Amino acid sequence: MSGAPSSDPAAREVLEQAKKRGWVTIFQRAEQIKPCPIGQGGGCCRICGMGPCRLVGEVQTGVCGATESTVVARNFARMVAAGAAAHSDHGRALALLLQAVARGEIPHHRIADERKLRWVAELMGVPAEGRPVEQVAAEVASRAIEDFTRQRGELTYISRAPKKRQEVWRAAGVVPRGIDREISEMLHRTTIGTDQEAEHLLDQAVRVALGSGWGGSMLATDLSDILFGTPSPLPAEANLGVLRAEAVNVVVHGHEPLLPEALVQVLAEPELQAEARAAGAEGINLVGMCCTGNEALMRRGIPSAGNFLHQELAILTGAVDAMVVDVQCILEALAALAKQFHTRLITTSPKARITGAEHLELSEERALEVAREIIRRAIAAYRERREEVAIPPHKAALIAGFSHEYIEYMLGGRYRRSFWPLVDNIINGRLLGVAAVVGCNNPRIPQDSSSLYAIKELIANNVLVVTTGCTAVAAGKHGLLDPAMLELAGPGLREVCEAVGIGPVLHLGSCVDNSRVLTVLSALVATGGLGSDISDLPAVGLCPEWMSEKALEIGTYFAGSGATVLFGGVSPVSGSRAVVEIMTECWQARYGGRLEFVGDPAVLVSKAIETLHRKRQALGIDVQRQRVLFDMDSRRQLA
Ligand code: SF4
Ligand code: MSK
Numbered sequence: 001m002s003g004a005p006s007s008d009p010a011a012r013e014v015l016e017q018a019k020k021r022g023w024v025t026i027f028q029r030a031e032q033i034k035p036c037p038i039g040q041g042g043g044c045c046r047i048c049g050m051g052p053c054r055l056v057g058e059v060q061t062g063v064c065g066a067t068e069s070t071v072v073a074r075n076f077a078r079m080v081a082a083g084a085a086a087h088s089d090h091g092r093a094l095a096l097l098l099q100a101v102a103r104g105e106i107p108h109h110r111i112a113d114e115r116k117l118r119w120v121a122e123l124m125g126v127p128a129e130g131r132p133v134e135q136v137a138a139e140v141a142s143r144a145i146e147d148f149t150r151q152r153g154e155l156t157y158i159s160r161a162p163k164k165r166q167e168v169w170r171a172a173g174v175v176p177r178g179i180d181r182e183i184s185e186m187l188h189r190t191t192i193g194t195d196q197e198a199e200h201l202l203d204q205a206v207r208v209a210l211g212s213g214w215g216g217s218m219l220a221t222d223l224s225d226i227l228f229g230t231p232s233p234l235p236a237e238a239n240l241g242v243l244r245a246e247a248v249n250v251v252v253h254g255h256e257p258l259l260p261e262a263l264v265q266v267l268a269e270p271e272l273q274a275e276a277r278a279a280g281a282e283g284i285n286l287v288g289m290c291c292t293g294n295e296a297l298m299r300r301g302i303p304s305a306g307n308f309l310h311q312e313l314a315i316l317t318g319a320v321d322a323m324v325v326d327v328q329c330i331l332e333a334l335a336a337l338a339k340q341f342h343t344r345l346i347t348t349s350p351k352a353r354i355t356g357a358e359h360l361e362l363s364e365e366r367a368l369e370v371a372r373e374i375i376r377r378a379i380a381a382y383r384e385r386r387e388e389v390a391i392p393p394h395k396a397a398l399i400a401g402f403s404h405e406y407i408e409y410m411l412g413g414r415y416r417r418s419f420w421p422l423v424d425n426i427i428n429g430r431l432l433g434v435a436a437v438v439g440c441n442n443p444r445i446p447q448d449s450s451s452l453y454a455i456k457e458l459i460a461n462n463v464l465v466v467t468t469g470c471t472a473v474a475a476g477k478h479g480l481l482d483p484a485m486l487e488l489a490g491p492g493l494r495e496v497c498e499a500v501g502i503g504p505v506l507h508l509g510s511c512v513d514n515s516r517v518l519t520v521l522s523a524l525v526a527t528g529g530l531g532s533d534i535s536d537l538p539a540v541g542l543c544p545e546w547m548s549e550k551a552l553e554i555g556t557y558f559a560g561s562g563a564t565v566l567f568g569g570v571s572p573v574s575g576s577r578a579v580v581e582i583m584t585e586c587w588q589a590r591y592g593g594r595l596e597f598v599g600d601p602a603v604l605v606s607k608a609i610e611t612l613h614r615k616r617q618a619l620g621i622d623v624q625r626q627r628v629l630f631d632m633d634s635r636r637q638l639a
Contacts, residue, residue, distance in 0.1 A: 003446060004446055005027045005443070005447065006027075006446055006447035006448065006449075007446055007447060007448045007449040008239070008306075008310075008394070008447055008448055008474075008478070009392070009394050010241065010306075010310075010392040010394035010395075010477070011240075011309065011313055013392040013394075014240065014313040014390075014392060015313070017316065018313075018316055023316055023337070023340070025313070025316070025337075026309060026333065026443050027443050029333075029443075030443035030444055035444075038054045038055070038056050038575070039054075040572070041072070041570075041572070041574035041575035041576075042071070042072035042075045042573050042574070042575040042579070043055040043056060043071060043072060043575030043576070044071075044075075045062050045066060045074070047074065047190065047191065047192050048191075048192040050062075050064060050192075051063060053071070055068050055071055055575065064193065066192075066196065068575060068576045068578070069198035069576045069578040069579050070197070070198055070201070071575070072198070072573050072575045072576035072579045073198035073199075073201040073202050073205075073576070073579050073582075074190045074201060076205065076552070076572055076573050076579065077189075077190055077202065078186070078187070078190050079549040079552050079553075080186070080205045080209050080549070080552055080556050081186040081187055081190075081205075081208050082553075083549035083550035083551070084182075084183055084208045084209055084211060084212035084216065084553045085183050086327070086549070086550050087212045087216050087217045087220065087511075087550055087553065088148070088179045088180075088211070088212050088215065088217070089216070089327075090216070090220045090255060090256060090328075090512055091144070091148075091179075091215070091216035091217060091218075091219040091220035091223065091512070092145075092216070093256065094220055094227065095141050095144035095145050095148075095219060095223055096145070097109075097227060097364050098137055098140065098144070098223050098226065098227060099138065099141035099142070099145070100364055100365075101137065101227065101364075102134045102135075102138035102141055105364075106364050106365055106367075108265075108367075108368055109227070109364070109367075111137055111226060112225075112227060112228050113226050113229050116222070116225045116230050116405070117136060117137055117140060118136065120140055120222050120223075121139070121140050123156075123159070123160065124143045124156050125143075125156075126139045126140055126143060137226070140226075141223075143156060144219050144223065147179055147215055147219065148179045148216075149181075150177055150178035150181065151178060151181055152177055153177060155175070155176045155177070155178070155179070155210075155211060155214060157214045157215060158175055158214055160214065160218075160518075160522055161214065161561065162525040162526065162532065162533050162534060165522075165533050165534055165535075165561065168533070168535075168590075168592065169210065169560075172203065172206075172590050173203070174203055174204075174206050174210060174560065175207070175210075176207050176208070176210050176211035176214070176215060178211075179212070179215045179216050182204070182207050182208045183211070185204065186204050186205065186208045189201060189204055198576070198578055199586065202582050202587075205556055206556055206557075206560035206587075206591070208556075209553045209554075209556035209557035210557050210560050210561070212554075212557060213515060213554070213557030213558070213560075214515075214518065214557070214561075217512045217513075217514065217515040217554075218515035218518065221509070221512060221513050221515045221516055224257050224295070225403065227257075228257055228261050229299050230403050230405055231299050231401035231509065232403065233400070233401050233402060233406065234298075234300075234301040234399070234400065234401050235301065235397065235398070235399055236297055236302070236303050236398055236476075237304075237395045237396065237397055237398065238304040238305075238306070238395060238396055238476035238477045239304075239305070239306060239392075239394045239396060239476075239477040240306060240310065240313060240314060240391060240392050240394065240395070241391060241392060241393050241394045241395030242304070242395050243287060243305060243314065243319040244282070244285045244319070244391075245389045246281060247281050247282050247283050247284060247285035248279070248281045248283070248284045248285065248321050248378050248379050248381075248382045249285045249287065249319050249320050249321050249322075249378070250263065250284065250285070250287070250321065250322045250324065250374065250375065250378045251287055251288070251289050251305055251314055251320050251322070251324065252287075252288050252293065252296060252302075253289035253292055253293065253311060253324065253325045253326075253330060254290065254292045254329070254330055254349075255290070255291045255292055255295075255326060255328045255329070255511070256292060256295070256326045256327060256349070257292070257295035257296070257299070258362065258364065258367060259324060259326060259348055259367070259370075259371065259374075260286070260288065260292055260296035260302060261296075261299075261300075261367075262362075262367035262370065262371035263371045263374065263375070264286065264300050265368060266368055266371045266375065267284055272375050272379075275376065275379050276375075279379050279380075279383050280382070280383070281379070281382050284378070284379075286302055287302060287303050287304065287305040288303070288304045289304070289310065289311055289323075290307060290311070290329050290469075291328070291469060291470075291510035291511050292510075293305065293473065294400075294472060294473065294507075294509055294510035294513075297400045297507075298400045298401035298507065298510075303395070304473050304476060304477075306473060306477065307441050307447075307448075307470035307471075307473035307474055307477075308329055308440050308441040308470045309441040309443060309447045311331055311334060312331060312334065312337055315337050315341055315343050316337075317389065317391045317392070318385070318387035318389040318390060319389045319391050320341070320343045321342070321343065321344065321378040321379070321381040321382045321385075322343065322345075322346055322375075322377055322378035322381060323338065323344070323345050323346070324346045324348060324374055325345070325346070325347055325348065325352075325354075326347075326349040326352065326362070327351055327352050328548075329440075329548060330354070332355075334354070334357075335354050335356030335357050336356065338356075339356065341386075342382075342385050342386055342387070343381065344358055344378065344380075344381045345357040345358065346358045346360050346374060347359045348360055348361065348370065348374075349361075349362065358377070360373060360374065360377075395477075396477055396478065396481075396482065397482050398476040398479075398481035398482055398507070399481055399483060399503060399507070400476065400481060400507040401507065401509075402502075402506040402508055403508075403509075403516060404519045404520045407422075407506070407520060408523065410500055410501070410502065418527070419523045419524055419526075419527045420527055421496075422434075422524065422527075423524060423527045423528070423529045425492075425496045426538055427530070429492065429621070429623045430462065430492035430495055431463070431464055431493060432461055432462045432492075432538065432612050432613075432616070433463055433539055433540065433612035433616070434463065434466065434524075434537070434538070435458050435463045435464070435465050435540050435542060435612075436465075436468070436508075436514070436540075436541045436558075437451060437454050437455050437458065437465050437466075437467050437475075437542045437543075437544065438467060438468045438469050438471050438511070438517075438541065438542070438543055438551075438554065439451070439469055439470065439471050439543035439544065439545055439546045439548075439551045439567075440543075440545055440547045440548050440551055441470050441474070441545055441547065442545045442546065442547040444570070445544075445568065447545075448477070448478065448545070449545075449601075450544035450545050450568045450601040450604070451471045451474045451475070451544045452475070452478055452480070453544075453601045453602075453605070454568075454601060454604060454605050454608070455471075455480055455505055456480075457605045458542075458605065458609075459488055459489045459493055460489065460490050461490055461609055462489070462491070462492040462493040463493070463608075463609075464496070464506070465504060465505045466505075466506045466517060466520070467505055467507060468507075468508050468509050468510060468511055468513050468514050468516075468517070469511035469514075470511075471543075471544070472507045472508070475507070476507065480503075480504075481503060481505055481507050482503060483497070483501075483502060483503035484503075485503055485504065485505070486498065486503060489504040511548075511551075511554065514554050514558075517541075517558075518558075518561060521534045521537060521561070521563070522534065524537055524539075530619060531618075533562055534561050534563060534592075534593075535562030535591070535592025535593060536562075536615065536618070537563075537615065538612045539563060540564050540565075540608045540611045540612060541555065541558045541563050541564070541565040541566070542565075542567075542604060542605075542608055543565070543566070543567045544568035544569070544601060546567055546568070547569075551567075552572065555567060555595050556595060558593065558595075559587055559591060559593040559594055560587070560593060561593060562591060562592040562593045564593060564594055564596075564611045565594065565596070566596050566598050566607055567596070567597045567598065568598065568599065568600075568601055568604050569597075570597070570599070571597030571599075572597075574597070583595045583596070584596050
């Protein structure tokens with residue numbers, strides 16, 4: 001990578017310090033380890049003991065005769081299965097928690113959003129009218145659990161997709177039966193000597209991904225809302241500047257909402273506050289990181305210390321007393337790094353341990369007890385601070401927490417909740433369309449650079465942007481979730497945002513909450529006026545800085561749901577032209593959506609805007625407008 005490793009001044013400042021002090025981070029490791037180009041493009045197979053077989057140059061097949069397209073498709077399909085397993089296991093944990101709460105097994109836990117529970121019950125066909133909340137919750141939990149284990153039939157939430165979309169899936173034979181069944185079948189089909197036709201393998205990858213998007217992930221979102229509350233907009237702040245030198249800093253990192261919710265509950269307890277003061281601290285400062293951070297941010301306004309590439313940097317400030325992690329996107333390097341400081345790295349999930357970290361297992365029943373113990377360990381660590389504390393002073397104000405329910409409410413008002421104003425403004429051309437800009441950080445791309453570029457270009461071109469995951473945090477750190485940023489928006493988008501009272505970029509939650517985007521897209525179709533399927537909508541998905549298997553699974557479920565999805569960075573399928581064609585041309589014909597890997601961020605944005613124009617043309621609503629390219633001068637003039 002040439003140039004600055006990050007677009008974020010906070011990151012650059014900490015990295016400068018790290019360089020002086022000889023601390024190694026993911027940025028240096030990425031420089032040192034050059035990716036193998038064969039594996040990078042999906043052309044290395046290590047599925048059996050006769051390999052690994054690297055298909056390159058004259059070598060066109062593996063020892064077993066597997067062709068390039070089979071090897072590349074199999075590798076991609078396995079990544080999608082892993083991503084779906086991660087998101088769906090998150091959903092399963094919440095279904096089991098809801099069941100336990102409904103049975104009264106966790107006395108301190110209540111249903112936070114009864115209205116959402118009854119709405120979900122109705123969607124699932126669970127009678128809710130006049131029944132006690134616990135009974136409804138128990139039945140909703142059972143239905144959700146059934147979705148994981150069902151062997152025949154269809155996933156419950158398939159019915160939430162537009163009718164036409166459901167028919168597309170049925171015709172292609174990709175309606176998921178049970179979430180676990182599809183993942184398990186994908187692993188079976190990709191073993192040596194089983195499914196050996198790229199197109200067939202990739203159809204199952206779509207089925208697996210739909211099982212997550214319309215199953216595991218959507219359940220995770222809904223059940224989190226029921227258990228912890230449906231988000232609505234609230235102010236907060238993001239970036240390393242939310243750490244406080246004089247406070248006990250506890251960072252919650254990973255993906256699940258249970259621990260931050262428990263920490264919020266115990267944080268203000270007088271004994272804990274007194275213990276912190278007795279240790280010489282001004283108080284206890286709870287902050288988030290990555291997607292656990294997003295969960296805490298959008299429901300409780302807990303500030304976010306940063307996204308994926310900030311996790312080591314937070315420890316390097318010398319201010320983190322405890323970093324508490326659960327599952328997914330946690331760097332193993334944190335363990336060795338924390339040891340160089342006073343920081344306690346604490347793993348909490350029964351599914352995930354890290355050698356060198358302390359383990360304090362979180363269970364639903366003991367959540368508050370564990371939360372107190374974590375704070376006490378952080379206070380003990382605060383007393384042991386030995387490194388100089390150097391917190392970069394950068395942080396930005398933001399508004400987070402736009403659930404699809406809230407978007408409908410803010411557009412239509414309390415009594416006339418409706419997506420019509422959004423549809424109307426797309427039809428009348430004030431808005432070119434809607435884009436979801438989502439995904440990770442990747443140290444092979446300057447941190448946040450491609451995501452921020454894409455967001456700024458899209459809003460300048462009157463595209464309303466919704467964002468999740470680490471891209472949402474990137475937007476927050478750089479001020480793009482501040483409604484004042486309307487100055488960067490094109491005139492049509494600005495007008496709409498001013499009328500509704502929102503900013504041009506809406507934070508929709510963590511990476512599992514991409515399911516909220518599916519719900520919004522289905523609602524736009526149901527509103528009428530923009531065609532009869534998701535594939536008709538002027539909507540597009542962008543993932544400029546992907547790194548996780550989960551990102552590939554998300555991209556696959558959006559493409560399978562009819563959306564054009566564009567990824568930045570490297571292509572994991574570049575090793576086979578046939579696979580590239582299947583995921584673009586063939587999926588376009590079969591699903592009305594495509595998954596395309598486009599390295600250059602400028603091309604990524606151009607393709608996104610072209611897609612929106614093409615969709616508008618097909619709907620007969622395109623008014624040809626000159627594409628606006630905003631440089632810094634014109635942005636200042638806009639202000
Ligand atoms: Fe090689 Fe075939 Fe085994 Fe893959 S499955 S490692 S291509 S022999
Ligand atoms: S944490 S999956 S780096 S978004 Fe959800 Fe961020 Fe990507 Fe992990």
